[in-house]
Amino acid sequence: MLIKIITGFDDSLTRVPILNYVTKTKKGKISFGVGIFLAMILGVIVALLFSKLLIEIPNYNYFVALFLIIVACIIYFEPLKNKEKKAAKKIEKNIISNKKAIKLIIYGFLISILTLIDDIFAYSVVFLNKEVNFLIPATGILLAGLLQIFAVIYFSKKLSKLKFKKEISAIGLLGVAALVFFKIL
Secondary structure, eight states: OHHHHHHHHHHHHHHHHHHHHHOOSHHHHHHHHHHHHHHHHHHHHHHHHHHHHHTTSTTHHHHHHHHHHHHHHHHHHOTTHHHHHHHHHTSOOOOOOHHHHHHHHHHHHHHHHHHHHHHHHHHHHHTOOTTSOTHHHHHHHHHHHHHHHHHHHHSHHHHTTOSSHHHHHHHHHHHHHHHHHTTOO
16 A cells, blocks of 8 residues: 555545546545546556566566666656646546546546656566465555545545655655565555
8 A cells, every 4th residue: 555655645646636627526536536436556567567577687676676767757847747637638628427536537548658657667566476366456456546546536625736746756656666665665
């Protein structure tokens, strides 16, 4: 859960302005949240498969730590921000029909896939322990994901006012990178 909370913090803050832009209704926000959750499930599956490849690499912890440092730099300097905003502008602000709810689920999924790519490396680390059943970390990641979706849906206006968002996200990822580097995670 901790890995998901740290790595998902930046994603949650990225989704807040998109969510506020694309919908104002609770049904629309929940539809968008369903899309986010479906993307998280896919991310966990990819991370599990990726961890099987990582375990074969000698000193994989250095590779993963380096990638997380690169991701922290990317988050800090924000090169992907405009792509997410352009994707959000394609959705109209109307009353939420079932057709639009499906559209919001799809957009929530697609936007989340963009933001989950970096998280897959961090997720894969928790699947490297052969002594732990993969369902335990997968459940933790998905529960933390549900908590973040809840926060995005119900506290989006307050979260959008938070200062130092990118700094908090980058420092969190650097912390995870250090834990991976020293094989604590």
